Amino acid sequence: MFDLTGQKALVVGVANNQSIAYGCARAFRAQGADIAITYLNEKAEPHVRPLAEELGAEIIAPLDVTSHEELDTLFQTITEKWGRLDTLLHSIAFSKKEDLHGRVIDCSADGFGLAMDVSVHSFLRLIHKAEPLMPEGGTCMTVSFMGAQRVVENYGVMGPVKAALEAATRYAAAELGPRGISVHALSPGPLKTRAASGIAEFDALLNDAAERAPTHQLATIDDVGAYAAFLASREAYNVTGGIHPIDGGYSIV
Structure with missing residues (x-):
């Protein structure tokens, strides 16, 4: 029903072939979009670059979202090569292990600030950079989790952080709606990713989710x-803030 042919999509957060960001990049490409993929650093590059090349990514670039220089360089490259951007997918989060x-009440101020900066404010920074490249509208997406809305055992400080991310999504959607830019938070249930492996007893959560979900x-x-990919399409341009x-x-049971 929908087609992304000719669209330009930036995907931030691919770590390996199990990453949510990789699933999104693959779907964008399958629907015809041209894609740009970032990797965190030199250590991550050997894991990400082959996936990006396999998908025919036109831009493969480093991006540590705490580096304003790398952020500026990435968007300069996008501007020079494409001149515009249609879709932004942000799928990164970080918290110190301790x-x-x-x-949550024992979380350090520095740790809380770092988690908020990498997991939440980086989305806003990316949107800020993407907005001038979306003069005819576009789509910005991030990835949340149900721990934002209710207590999930062992999810810790990421619960409040993801709650902030969802609030930021709503405010950004309200501010950018008049410009034809939609903003969304995707909220998958528990699934096996490298990031999720850092959560204590996550296998038990996976098993419980499979048992309790209506689809099992x-x-x-x-x-x-x-x-x-649907949200990135023109057919979804009147959907925003969700x-x-x-x-x-x-999540319903």
Whole structure:
């Protein structure tokens, strides 16, 4: 029904072939979009570059979102090569291990600030950079989790951080709606990614999700990618500001 041919999509957050960002990049490409993919650093590049090349990414660039220089360089490259951007996908989050595994009330100020900067404000920084490249509208997406809206055991400080990310999504959607730019938060249920492996007893959460979800199936990165590709299409341009569960119905029970 929809087609992304000719669209330009930036995907931030690919770490390996199990990443949600990779599932989205693959879906964008399958629907015809030209893609740009970033990798965190030299250590991550050997894991990301082959995936990006396999997808025919036209831009493959380093991006540590805490580096304003790398952010500026990335968008300069996009401007010079494409001159515009249609879709932004932000799928990164970080917390110090001691803050993630400890009590929320014991989280250090520095740790809380770092988690908020990398996981939330980086999305706003990316949107700020993308906005001038979307004069005819576009789509910005991030990735959240149900721990933003209710307590999930062992999710720790990332619960409040993801809650802030969802609030930022709503405010950005309200501010950018008049410019034809939609903003979304994708909220997959528990699924196996490298980031999720850092959460204590995550296997138990996966098993519980599969058992309790009405479909009795965990979400996959392909499920998330398919949904993201629809939201990136012109058919979805009048949809904005939502937190979109992609979880087999797990969040309703």
